[in-house]
Amino acid sequence: MIDEIIDFRDRTHKDSFRFVLTPKHWKALYASEDEVNANGMVTVTRNGVLRGYAAYSLVVFGKIRTYEILDICADAKEVANELIEQIVESGLRHKVDMVFTRNCKEAHDDIFAEKGFLSFVDTVVMAVLLSPRELLQALSKKTPNFKVLRLSIKGFEPVTVKVGKEGITVVSDEKADLSVWTDNKTFMKLFFGKTRFLREFVKGKITIDNVLRLLTAWHFFNLIKQEKWYIPLGDWI
């Protein structure tokens, strides 16, 4: 069943930046049982095919008993609806006071409001860049018809990349057509789509030596941008 769940999650969120979930990770993060947390899982199958699952955990703070939904993944709104109903029914049976979830932005998000969930922000996901070369290397692929861009991120060695129409390739010892300077925070915000290239350029957070090549730099950041993300609560440490 775990293999099926992992496969389903990978198919549903195949375009998203996400952590790799192995059966061992699932066991440690989602299916553990101890005196503090009692974990549960609900699934929806149609004609023997998995259509959705949700993993949740009972957390007791003093006198308050809550369910935390660690992950909820469904391929249709009515499936997500059924999963939530199953969790709420279990919560009522086990005298749970509240059901919590910390969602990534998802297709069936409005269902929570329809069910009477109140929404607010109380946590953030923060990231730090440790190795831009390795990161860009992982995004590399063959790029015909390219321009060479030299990217200098404050605090790191510059990285030279070929920027093609559909991808980038990390190279070394190539003469650059343009050089781009930025800082690690601006790079991270652009990488995860938290800000826009032009906005940061106007703010002076990005500098380019050849303004005529502005579109190449813009295209580069668009190519590496991770538009979607999926890091459900269960994956958080």
Next chain:
Amino acid sequence: MLNLCFSPWGSEKEWKRLYVRYPGFDVTKNVIIVEESGEWAGGGTAWFREAFLKNGDQIKVYEAGDLYVHQNHRGKGIYSTAMRTLNELARKRGAVLGFAFPSIYRIPRIALPKYGFVEVFSPITKVLVLNPESFFQFLFDRVERGYLPARFDSIKFTLTLSFQHLKGKYTVSKTFEVNKGVIQESTNLSSMKNVDLKIETDAYVLLRVSSSLYLGKRTLLHALITALLLRRLKFRFSFRFLRMLLGYMLD
């Protein structure tokens, strides 16, 4: 040590789940200890994992967590040492990115940017209330867990909260005092008179406004104006409080 610093952190079983049973975890390699004059002063932990990029390729990432400093060693740069060491350790072990998941109410959210961390995603927390009495307890606990800038010290405020549930409408009132930035429930009967601020609102607005307090002045102003226009927030305040608030907004 974790329970002492986080009061509480959790049980031994919980520790084993995260520290021993986590795939590839090695206590001797993933956990760092910071000592000062031979004394155990603090530490932190790095959990390593692979992540998928949108093109399907994988990179190594790390999750930073359980950063703690013993109370006898606070203010001496122990947290900085631990955080910088964790980033360096992760980089040497091949991690390309690092992640952390701090609460907006806690210090790490303010501290982590010093070590290169930047907010990249804002997950939306959603709560379904099954038991309104416990929900009020949760909300009032949350108010007491918050902190306010020093300029609000010694103010007293009454919070009247309502919540519309399937079982009916619930309303509860409590008075709080701010002392050295910490919000505490006031048990002193005389202090319930002469309050500087009386707030009447519903649970949803409280959740929105309390979180926007930590998300910047613009977000706070937006949340307050929206709630006022929708008539879901009413407050009466003293001249003293108005002066403090204006000072804070204009700062």
